[in-house]
Amino acid sequence: MALLKFFKLPKNQQYDYKPRYWDPNKEELQKRIREAEERKGSSAEAVRGRLAAGGFKRGYAADNRLRQRQVLRSNLILVGIIVLLILLSYLFLTMYLPEIVESLQ
Numbered sequence: 001m002a003l004l005k006f007f008k009l010p011k012n013q014q015y016d017y018k019p020r021y022w023d024p025n026k027e028e029l030q031k032r033i034r035e036a037e038e039r040k041g042s043s044a045e046a047v048r049g050r051l052a053a054g055g056f057k058r059g060y061a062a063d064n065r066l067r068q069r070q071v072l073r074s075n076l077i078l079v080g081i082i083v084l085l086i087l088l089s090y091l092f093l094t095m096y097l098p099e100i101v102e103s104l105q
Helices: 024-038 044-052 055-062 064-104
Strands: none
Touching: none
């Protein structure tokens, strides 16, 4: 069998991965501190920088409770509309179905 091997097969490649600890909260805090230090002044450029930094977007995204309340309210309205339509359909069928069947006969 060894005589049939004409080429040497390559060995497995080794991957040396050393994981690092990453704290997203700390990184976000450092980013916000850096941005605040850059925008510290009362000039018009500093005010524009504060408004354009996306503080409004970040505040909305961070408040997950607001989104949950909006979704819950939307779902309750949808369920209420469905229940109302079912009740109206039932009332229509109980009141007018006998008259419709009688007129068809």
